[in-house]
Amino acid sequence: MELLSGGEATIRALRDSGVKYLWGYPGGAALHIYDALFRQDDVKHILMRHEQGATHAADGYARATGEVGAVLVTSGPGATNAITGIATAYMDSIPLVVISGQVAQEKIGGDAFQETDMIGVSRPIVKHSFMIRRAEDVAETIAKAFYIARSGRPGPVVVDIPKDVTDPNYKVPYRYPDKIRIRSYQPSTKGHSGQIRRAVKVLLEARRPVIYAGGGIILGNAADQLTRLARQLNFPVTNTLMGLGGYPGSDRQFVGMLGMHGTFEANTAMHHADVILAVGVRFDDRVTNTPDRFCPGAQIIHIDVDPSSISKNVPADIPIVGACDAVLDEMIEQIETAGEGPDAAALAEWWQQIDEWRRRHGLYTAPRHEPSVGSLIKPQDAVRALYKVTEGKAYITSDVGQHQMFAAQYYLFDQPRQWFNSGGLGTMGYGLPAAMGVQMAFPGADVACVTGEGSIQMCIQELSACTQHQLPVKIINLNNQALGMVKQWQDMQYGSRYSQILYEDSLPDFVKLAEAYGHVGLRVEHIDELEDKLRECFSYKDRVVFVDIQVDPHEHVYPMHVAPGSMRDLWLSKTERT
Amino acid sequence: MRRIISVLLENEPGALSRVVGLFSQRGYNIDSLTVAPTEDATLSRMTLTTQGDDLTIEKITKQLHKLIDVVKVIDLTDGLHIERELMLVKVKASGDARAEVKRVVDIFRGQIIDVGPASYVIQLAGVSAKLDAFIEALGETAVLEVVRSGVSGIMRGERALRA
Ligand SMILES: Cc1ncc(C[n+]2csc(CCOP(=O)(O)OP(=O)(O)O)c2C)c(N)n1
Numbered sequence: 001m002e003l004l005s006g007g008e009a010t011i012r013a014l015r016d017s018g019v020k021y022l023w024g025y026p027g028g029a030a031l032h033i034y035d036a037l038f039r040q041d042d043v044k045h046i047l048m049r050h051e052q053g054a055t056h057a058a059d060g061y062a063r064a065t066g067e068v069g070a071v072l073v074t075s076g077p078g079a080t081n082a083i084t085g086i087a088t089a090y091m092d093s094i095p096l097v098v099i100s101g102q103v104a105q106e107k108i109g110g111d112a113f114q115e116t117d118m119i120g121v122s123r124p125i126v127k128h129s130f131m132i133r134r135a136e137d138v139a140e141t142i143a144k145a146f147y148i149a150r151s152g153r154p155g156p157v158v159v160d161i162p163k164d165v166t167d168p169n170y171k172v173p174y175r176y177p178d179k180i181r182i183r184s185y186q187p188s189t190k191g192h193s194g195q196i197r198r199a200v201k202v203l204l205e206a207r208r209p210v211i212y213a214g215g216g217i218i219l220g221n222a223a224d225q226l227t228r229l230a231r232q233l234n235f236p237v238t239n240t241l242m243g244l245g246g247y248p249g250s251d252r253q254f255v256g257m258l259g260m261h262g263t264f265e266a267n268t269a270m271h272h273a274d275v276i277l278a279v280g281v282r283f284d285d286r287v288t289n290t291p292d293r294f295c296p297g298a299q300i301i302h303i304d305v306d307p308s309s310i311s312k313n314v315p316a317d318i319p320i321v322g323a324c325d326a327v328l329d330e331m332i333e334q335i336e337t338a339g340e341g342p343d344a345a346a347l348a349e350w351w352q353q354i355d356e357w358r359r360r361h362g363l364y365t366a367p368r369h370e371p372s373v374g375s376l377i378k379p380q381d382a383v384r385a386l387y388k389v390t391e392g393k394a395y396i397t398s399d400v401g402q403h404q405m406f407a408a409q410y411y412l413f414d415q416p417r418q419w420f421n422s423g424g425l426g427t428m429g430y431g432l433p434a435a436m437g438v439q440m441a442f443p444g445a446d447v448a449c450v451t452g453e454g455s456i457q458m459c460i461q462e463l464s465a466c467t468q469h470q471l472p473v474k475i476i477n478l479n480n481q482a483l484g485m486v487k488q489w490q491d492m493q494y495g496s497r498y499s500q501i502l503y504e505d506s507l508p509d510f511v512k513l514a515e516a517y518g519h520v521g522l523r524v525e526h527i528d529e530l531e532d533k534l535r536e537c538f539s540y541k542d543r544v545v546f547v548d549i550q551v552d553p554h555e556h557v558y559p560m561h562v563a564p565g566s567m568r569d570l571w572l573s574k575t576e577r578t
Numbered sequence: 579m580r581r582i583i584s585v586l587l588e589n590e591p592g593a594l595s596r597v598v599g600l601f602s603q604r605g606y607n608i609d610s611l612t613v614a615p616t617e618d619a620t621l622s623r624m625t626l627t628t629q630g631d632d633l634t635i636e637k638i639t640k641q642l643h644k645l646i647d648v649v650k651v652i653d654l655t656d657g658l659h660i661e662r663e664l665m666l667v668k669v670k671a672s673g674d675a676r677a678e679v680k681r682v683v684d685i686f687r688g689q690i691i692d693v694g695p696a697s698y699v700i701q702l703a704g705v706s707a708k709l710d711a712f713i714e715a716l717g718e719t720a721v722l723e724v725v726r727s728g729v730s731g732i733m734r735g736e737r738a739l740r741a
């Protein structure tokens with residue numbers, strides 16, 4: 001057996017866990033590991049400009065590929081800087097392994113230089129964490145970390161490694177385990193067939209059904225099954241913000257996103273549904289509005305791999321614990337063998353009703369915004385132009401705010417792993433580094449980050465890392481000169497008292513800023529140049545392009561849930577409500 | 579409703595703080611908690627008492643299960659079980675009071691395990707309500723210190739909580 005130091009074993013175990021890219025930032029406690037990294041070519045390290053950027057980029061890579069994202073940071077400030085990215089991944093169930101250097105064991109507890117109790121600080125936002133105490137345990141622990149991160153309901157795992165464990169002078173035999181068994185951890189896979197049978201019976205009897213599918217479809221690689229089931233039953237499908245792309249966005253059976261900024265037709269259909277098939281969702285408060293007014297007449301079938309998600313916020317009538325793909329496969333099969341479909345006449349009537357809702361207030365049929373004129377560019381039109389120019393095929397990341405909701409509403413995602421955003425934590429700053437991770441996963445593809453002038457400045461330093469690592473992402477900045485989403489709430493709930501949402505002419509010249517980093521900067525100030533500039537942007541295949549689009553600073557995102565209220569209680573514009 | 583939850587978990591550093599953290603993070607309260615290694619040194623056994631309706635307890639149980647270090651979880655209050663708590667009490671005991679305290683201790687089947695010139699240390703085991711009753715029964719006696727272990731519990735009969 002080969003003899004390796006703990007530092008060397010760390011990198012070797014990353015390689016053996018399938019890591020191609022390691023996103024990170026060096027520092028004292030991680031230096032032995034960084035030295036081991038220098039002496040090999042298997043794992044490529046991507047030096048970011050901030051540890052938050054490193055975690056978001058690894059997260060973007062993980063979401064794009066379905067693999068585990070890998071991060072390496074140093075102790076103390078390196079570790080704490082990674083926290084926002086870890087929390088972001090945790091809330092969206094993204095598999096990450098974050099290796100943090102730690103001060104040597106003899107110094108732990110002594111408030112040593114750059115000592116932070118990383119295990120303690122990260123505890124509430126990780127799926128699990130390990131501190132490695134001996135070089136002998138490195139390979140096995142890292143293998144376990146990867147297994148835990150990717151299996152069951154995925155999530156981030158922190159591995160804290162004290163510096164003495166990576167000592168280059170202490171070598172131990174290296175062995176990567178072939179199989180991982182953890183007696184206290186056996187994630188369920190197959191669903192309970194009896195429960196599935198009960199669910200199928202209810203589905204076949206449904207008269208006003210809706211399929212409500214979320215991020216679990218994407219994470220569980222079940223988009224194909226979802227589409228087959230929906231077509232088999234001819235049921236309408238709505239996706240959560242996290243589930244977009246889980247069902248083809250341009251398909252007739254897709255009624256749009258649901259929730260706080262979901263479509264009128266999706267929210268109204270949910271409210272009137274008699275059966276809701278909830279798959280890979282968690283009944284988030286951004287979806288349900290007031291939980292005890294949620295879908296009063298519906299029987300709820302809830303499929304999720306995590307038992308603790310079921311009946312957490314809204315009680316399920318038929319809970320099914322299992323991996324989404326396996327459960328849906330079995331459902332499809334049972335329906336096929338049953339030989340009969342749901343009541344066609346009832347469904348036809350239901351579709352007629354839904355189409356009528358669509359005609360009345362649908363995002364695409366009865367726009368929720370005024371048209372753009374001259375230099376008044378509506379942000380919605382900017383996203384529509386982006387959709388058109390990229391033919392709906394770009395990978396889109398986003399930040400947090402109005403621009404994020406416009407991207408989710410107006411870019412129709414036909415594929416899973418095409419849309420990336422921080423849905424759970426709502427982390428401004430996610431978009432750019434995540435786009436870098438996505439670009440690394442799909443070299444040559446069009447990757448665009450739809451952002452706002454507020455969010456982009458939270459991780460703008462990564463424009464430099466884009467240059468270094470040749471990641472030609474496109475930044476579509478919907479510049480409304482304000483923290484627009486906060487402004488919208490201040491308009492709606494605080495009598496337009498704009499507390500701390502304006503920059504007082506302090507915004508940088510984004511075109512010059514992009515150029516300073518060696519990129520292309522484009523400014524769009526008139527609706528007539530919007531499409532051309534976007535085309536120009538995507539014509540630069542090997543360059544980062546920053547498109548600064550001056551959009552209407554007064555626009556709001558609609559529909560919007562009226563809270564407290566039920567799913568169908570919506571503001572449709574500044575003046576109309578349901 | 580008061581519940582007693584037994585948890586079998588890996589005897590790993592950090593496992594206890596994950597359980598305790600879960601309760602504060604999710605806003606569940608812990609009335610008492612005891613933990614120690616079992617006959618299998620790789621496992622610890624924890625007994626938790628908490629308050630909650632069926633739904634809350636189900637949520638707590640699911641969340642506990644989700645912790646990687648947790649091997650098994652059961653709600654002892656679901657079935658026949660035995661619970662015990664140990665209490666040590668230091669009381670002022672001089673003059674006439676000495677006999678009076680001794681009498682109460684005997685009634686409760688406690689033991690005096692340390693005798694000082696003006697104090698006793700009393701040991702008493704039983705269900706929590708009995709321990710409460712004992713303190714009550716001490717009446718006028720000056721209680722100097724009370725230490726309670728928190729509840730430990732086990733199922734009756736042959737069923738056992740094992741890895
Ligand atoms: C790190 C972080 N801080 C604060 C917030 C709260 N927040 C949500 S949206 C928003 C405004 C975002 O502004 P911008 O990026 O310009 O997007 P816009 O809404 O204007 O499109 C803020 C401050 C957040 N989500 N994340």
Ligand SMILES: [Mg+2]
Nearest residue numbers: 452453482484
């Ligand atoms: Mg803005």
